[in-house]
Amino acid sequence: MPIRLLTPSEAHARQQAGAYLIDVRAAHERALGMAVGAHGIVREELEADAAQHLRTLDAEVLLICQRGLRSRQVAEFLETHGYRNLSSVEGGTDAWDAAGLPMLRADIDVDFSERYSRHLRLPDVGLEGQKKLEAASVLLVGAGGLGSPAAYYLAAAGIGTLRIADDDVVDRSNLQRQILHTDARIGVPKVESAAIALSALNPRTKVEAVRERITSDNVEHLLEGIDVVVDGADNFPARYLLNDACVKLGKPLVYGAVHRFEGQASVFDAGRHRGEAPCYRCLFPEPPPPEAAPNCAEAGVLGVLPGVIGLLQATEAIKLLLGIGEPLCGRLLQFDALSMKFRETRLTADPQCPVCAPNRAFPGYVDYAAFCAGG
Template identity: 55%
Template sequence: MQLSPLVDPGADLTDEEVRRYARHLILPEVGRQGQRRLKNARVLMVGAGGLGSPGLLYLAAAGVGTIGIIDFDVVDESNLHRQVIHRTGDIGRAKVESAAEAVARVNPLVQVIRHAERLDATTAPGIIEGYDLVVDGTDNFPTRYLVNDVCGLLGKPHVWASIFRFDGQLSVFWAGRGPCYRCLFPTPPPPGAVPSCAEGGVLGVLPGLLGTAQANEAIKLIVGMGDPLVGRVAIHDSLRATWQEIGVRADPRCALCGESPTVTEPIDYVAFCAGPAVATDEGPLPEVSPRELAALLVSDERVTLVDVREPHEREINRIDRAIGVPKGLFETGEAWAILPDGPLIVHCKSGARSAQVLRTLTAAGREARHLAGGIDAWIEEIQPDLARY
């Protein structure tokens, strides 16, 4: 779909800019006018992580005049294998500061606006309104729906990508000119149904591929060249080195951009993605804290601790007395022949997978609880010497 340029040309290029962007200027599809559009563009990057890292570097190198970075997190050592905008010396620093400095090193002609805060329904409209387009580099469903809805309400496009393990997806959502994110995903998945990268892992180079592709789509929109991914989703399999594409149409029943929209302002996205509350006789899922578990492992030999993570995760760290029964065995039914009699406590990395297993156990009538916060919480409170991942 050929689209008109998103941004008007800015001031003429200086001699320094002509030298810096010379290889752009000799491309007929970009040229001096296109580079002036890039110079005049204002792009907001939501998230300075795996996707945001290459996206920010390439947008800056391309000469996007103003780049906003919003992120409330700090750099962790486990980020470094994929979040290449940060360095070892940045561990513990605010990501927005580390990323802004990296952008300035790449191109000092770019103005960087730091938003060291969490994007939510209150702050998002005021922030996003000041930009021409948004690049969504987030990894959680509440923020994805938030970005989509606010961009749709403001009439702005956003470039979306999602990554998990070895696979990635990419599209441009623009309510009114094509489908929005809600047209493709009308409702979020049940909590815990889609593991995060922290739970399932991600190949380090994968966000580099997808984040760079996001920058490419943003540049195409700004300049008005090529065929942006509006109405199409690109799907990448890094193990097979393949790209596939599926078409997506605007849904006339869409809550945001359909014929009778019900989303007319930002909502509570955490509650929306948590799903409707289900009343049960049992009440909340039974759980134990790390300190309660530590005491039980000493005082009650009847209790069996069940680690539902994958074997390769157990090679990184494990809690003594835990037996390994991966979550997949509960789904196939093979777990029942392995589990001993007596009360069970299940755990995973952070609590999402163990909560799903716990529902299966309680539905089958087994006496069971799960470790709140998983082995991450156990390391934080009980065994800080265990390796983290």
């Protein structure tokens, strides 16, 4: 016979009369709010050993999930195993809440719950993961082509503090790819323009605008209190400096670069994994000559290309902060926009690397401009 469906009000009345209400959702879903008095038993656990949780075959059992589908399916499963007094709550917890019935909620505000609702429903993120993101600090070097999409999605994801370092101002030629900025903000410092855009998107994210070019003198100060570094720089001296500082201080570095129609991304985490993970110098022991690596202003770049690479960088940063998935550590992901193909190259740590080799003392910062110029 069909499973009995109850409205939330009917189910609440039966619960008050002694019926056993079971919330079959996963723990990360229940953390966002559940009916007061409900017993949280994950669907898989209940179906695997119903006798452990249900007293008798005749006990009155009410089942509830998010919207009503899973609870009805569990009820149908239990019925085939001899349970005879089963009901499913129509509309699930959403309808229970909408009906104004008592709810037990986690200690989070409405804005947090609504803004990050899609993250909160992911088992690999959930409430605990979202709070990790809110407590995290990310340094983004460069508020240009790579920094723009990376910053947008890091702020949207709920990164608590986003420190952005850039000493440039918005130019009309930037707008083709640097989507943080607008025509109305031409001439405005990029970090100031970025703060305006990101605060409008997510006022919960604290944007620390640092109008400075990264140098050997300020790099360690910029890295203070930072969990992950995102390299949105457009020049080799900054990349080598960032790499060396991250190795010294044990910070993961999310790398990205673009050139005309091609881009690449990786994660360099040698500071925390000496001898196992490579650093940027393991991949590029020496910079190419300037004529072999012109910048975007000289060589041009497809406007959407930094968007693709910047999004990959934001993805890697979020994964690192949450401790989920497999980061691009030891892998260089290359993208060709014209053929729409990705290619992966395996990277290994250089045992003779002057910066990240095991047991090698930090050699100190060098004159990176001279180093990259071949001086």
